[in-house]
Amino acid sequence: MQAWDIQFRSLSVGYGKHAVLNDINAVLPAGKVSVILGGSGCGKSTLLRHIIGLSRPLAGQVLIGGQDLFALDQPSFRRMRRQMGVLFQDGALLGALTLLENVALPLTEHLSLPRPVLHEAAMRVLRMVGLEDFARFYPNQLSGGMRKRAGLARAIIAEPRILLCDEPTSGLDPVTAARMDELLRSMNEQYERMTLVVVSHDLASLRAIADHVLVLREGRAVFSGSLPELETSNDPYLRQFLQREAGDQQMALHQPADPRVQDALEKWLHS
Amino acid sequence: MKTEHDCGLLCRMGAPCLRIINAVGDMALFMLTGLVQIFASGKIFVRTLQQLYVIGYKSLFVIVLIGLFCGMVLGLQGYYTLVQFGSVGLLGSAVSLTLIRELGPVLTAIMLTGRAGSSMAAEIGVMRITDQIDALDVMDINSMGYLVSPRIMASLISFPLLTAIFDVVGIIGGYLTGVLMLGINEGAYFYRIASSVTMTDVNGGFIKALVFALLVTTVCCYQGYTTHTRRDSVGPEAVGNATTSAVVISCVLILAADYVLTSFLL
Numbered sequence: 414m415q416a417w418d419i420q421f422r423s424l425s426v427g428y429g430k431h432a433v434l435n436d437i438n439a440v441l442p443a444g445k446v447s448v449i450l451g452g453s454g455c456g457k458s459t460l461l462r463h464i465i466g467l468s469r470p471l472a473g474q475v476l477i478g479g480q481d482l483f484a485l486d487q488p489s490f491r492r493m494r495r496q497m498g499v500l501f502q503d504g505a506l507l508g509a510l511t512l513l514e515n516v517a518l519p520l521t522e523h524l525s526l527p528r529p530v531l532h533e534a535a536m537r538v539l540r541m542v543g544l545e546d547f548a549r550f551y552p553n554q555l556s557g558g559m560r561k562r563a564g565l566a567r568a569i570i571a572e573p574r575i576l577l578c579d580e581p582t583s584g585l586d587p588v589t590a591a592r593m594d595e596l597l598r599s600m601n602e603q604y605e606r607m608t609l610v611v612v613s614h615d616l617a618s619l620r621a622i623a624d625h626v627l628v629l630r631e632g633r634a635v636f637s638g639s640l641p642e643l644e645t646s647n648d649p650y651l652r653q654f655l656q657r658e659a660g661d662q663q664m665a666l667h668q669p670a671d672p673r674v675q676d677a678l679e680k681w682l683h684s
Numbered sequence: 685m686k687t688e689h690d691c692g693l694l695c696r697m698g699a700p701c702l703r704i705i706n707a708v709g710d711m712a713l714f715m716l717t718g719l720v721q722i723f724a725s726g727k728i729f730v731r732t733l734q735q736l737y738v739i740g741y742k743s744l745f746v747i748v749l750i751g752l753f754c755g756m757v758l759g760l761q762g763y764y765t766l767v768q769f770g771s772v773g774l775l776g777s778a779v780s781l782t783l784i785r786e787l788g789p790v791l792t793a794i795m796l797t798g799r800a801g802s803s804m805a806a807e808i809g810v811m812r813i814t815d816q817i818d819a820l821d822v823m824d825i826n827s828m829g830y831l832v833s834p835r836i837m838a839s840l841i842s843f844p845l846l847t848a849i850f851d852v853v854g855i856i857g858g859y860l861t862g863v864l865m866l867g868i869n870e871g872a873y874f875y876r877i878a879s880s881v882t883m884t885d886v887n888g889g890f891i892k893a894l895v896f897a898l899l900v901t902t903v904c905c906y907q908g909y910t911t912h913t914r915r916d917s918v919g920p921e922a923v924g925n926a927t928t929s930a931v932v933i934s935c936v937l938i939l940a941a942d943y944v945l946t947s948f949l950l
Contacts, residue, residue: 467818491824499822505815519823522726571823 416443417478417496417574417608419464421634424473426456426463432471432632433459439627439637443478446601446609446622450654451629457612458502460629461579464610465499466490477575498573502580504564506552512539512563513548519571538566542596558589562596569600575608576600582618594621616655628654714909715902718832725829728837735838739800743846750795751788751850755857758782762858763866772868776876779858780851784881784889788851790942793843793896797934801904804835805930808908809923817909832905836898843897844890851889888949895945899937904930 419441427433433456441447449457462468463475466482475482477493485493506515517535520526539545542562552560561581568576581597582590598621601609613619619626619640626643628636628651636643636651643651722728762778808831811817820827855877862868907930914922 465818465822467821494822494824497822499819501815501819503814505819507816507819508810508814518825522823522825567823 417606418443419447419575419608419610420474420476420479421460422474422476424460424463424475425471426459426468427471428459428468430471434629434634435632437473437629437634439634441608441610441627442625443608444601444606445624446597446611447625447627448619448623449610449612449627449629450614450619452614452654455629456632457614457629458579461577461610461612464577465497466494495571496574498568498571498576500561500564500568500576500578500581502583503557504552504560506560506563506567508552510551511548512544512550512552512555515552515563516567516570518567523571534570535566538570539563541569542566543592558585558593561585561593565593565596565600569604572604574606575610578609578611580612580614582613582615587617590615590618591621594618598622616657710910711902711906714828714832714906715836715898717828718836718902718905721826721829721833722837725826725833728829728834731830731834732837732841735834736842738803739796739835739838740842740846743796743799743842744849746795746799747792747846747850748853750791751783751853752857752860754787754791754850755779755783755854755859756861757857758787758854759858759861759866763862763868772862773872774876775858775862775868776855776873777880779862780855780877780881781885783851783854783858784885786942786946788847788854789843789889789892789896790938792847792850792893793900793938794935796839796843796846797900797904797931797938800839801900801934802927802931804901804904805908805927806923808832808905809911809926812909812911813919813923827909832901832909835905836901839897839901840894843900844893847889847893884949888945891949892942892945895941896938899941900934903934903937907933 421437421439424437425432425435426437437460449460451457459468463470464477464482466475469483474484477496480489480493482490482493506512507518510518513532513535514521516539517531520531520534524531536545536548539548542565544559544562544566547555547559547563552563555563565578565581568578576597578597582593585593594617597609597611601607601622609622611618611622623640626636626638626640627634628643630650636646636648644655646652758779759775762775763772766772766774766778808817811831817827817831820830859870859873863870863873907926908923911922911926912918914925916922917925
């Protein structure tokens with residue numbers, strides 16, 4: 414049985430010639446929930462794009478199940494991709510299709526099964542994410558949380574070995590976010606051996622779902638290990654991150670306002 | 685030490701030229717991929733039908749309207765020009781040949797660029813900036829086969845058909861002004877059409893329509909598909925700019941291609 418772990422070897426990624434992450438060496442273990450953690454703009458989503466194969470690395474390798482993703486020929490690369498399900502930040506549902514059609518899309522495109530069978534398969538995963546009553550709705554008729562859940566349903570319908578989620582709880586209220594965490598955890602339990610990779614900066618989510626954590630900071634991987642190891646780490650940055658402290662980053666919070674702007678604003682507000 | 689950004693006038697002039705050559709090559713490859721995917725992608729028939737509805741059926745009314753007024757104006761202008769030479773009987777020839785050889789294919793293509801091409805660029809552009817195209821690729825669905833090939837196929841069918849409709853409605857428009865309003869002999873009008881229009885003219889019009897279909901669809905889909913790589917803007921603004929570029933480039937290419945094709949067909 415193949416183990417679907419994800420390994421980064423001396424990986425440098427970026428856009429054009431500009432490197433966002435340098436020399437990343439880490440393993441996201443198979444069958445576990447790994448959270449890629451880091452501040453805004455640290456390159457979490459960029460790293461995810463490289464795991465999916467949407468961008469090519471500047472240097473190094475991404476190994477999935479021991480195979481170098483970017484050294485595969487086209488048919489093998491496509492076979493590898495079929496093992497992946499991806500939840501994009503806003504769901505990335507096709508606006509012209511209903512929720513049911515969106516969720517069924519991976520099956521309708523690749524399998525020659527009768528329409529009722531495909532629709533029932535889509536309804537099954539929609540029930541799992543609690544959206545069975547919205548099957549005939551279009552994505553723009555749904556809330557952000559619903560779109561994310563629908564995106565998750567589409568990502569899991571083909572029963573992938575690896576599920577990758579880009580900030581699944583960002584922008585959600587605490588209750589919906591907790592529901593999403595519960596869902597992700599249940600996916601990992603329900604689909605045995607499914608490797609889950611979640612990109613997040615949400616600490617509540619991290620504590621709810623993570624088995625393994627990879628922390629990125631200033632273009633480097635500063636921690637890779639289990640959640641208890643992270644919680645007990647003495648690294649000042651990790652402590653600061655986990656305790657949500659403002660840190661020593663200099664931000665000039667108190668700036669005198671320009672009186673000309675203030676006067677103009679005053680007049681405008683009272684006009 | 686001089687860098688690549690500091691290499692003088694020649695570089696500054698050369699860089700945009702290279703970018704244009706690059707874009708033309710990219711677009712040609714894009715068109716070829718789109719054409720190849722017509723035969724490679726499954727469910728092309730259903731998707732082409734959907735696009736036929738959007739590009740063809742939904743544009744029908746505006747094409748009929750423009751064709752009618754175009755024919756009426758041609759009838760009016762043609763009459764007052766020909767009457768000075770005492771040859772109003774040639775009005776049927778003038779209207780039909782102008783429409784079938786030139787105005788039919790060109791105006792239809794320009795109208796379809798505004799009506800359907802802009803919507804192709806905007807729709808695909810929005811899909812690009814909202815990760816929908818990436819999502820298709822990740823699901824192992826060829827985004828070119830899913831989005832571009834059906835539009836190329838539908839355009840290749842719609843453009844000649846709508847051109848033919850434009851031509852027929854235009855000739856009726858010429859009939860309305862020439863025969864019903866200005867009193868030209870009805871038989872002379874239609875006899876002149878039948879005697880002057882040859883199959884070469886009709887085929888030429890259809891060849892132009894097919895070439896315009898390929899150009900317009902390629903340019904519009906390409907502009908939408910590459911929205912995220914634009915240098916002048918990002919996000920929703922990039923979609924707007926991509927749509928504008930799609931319409932402007934398509935219109936220029938239609939007129940340039942019309943000149944080239946006419947010089948070969950005459």
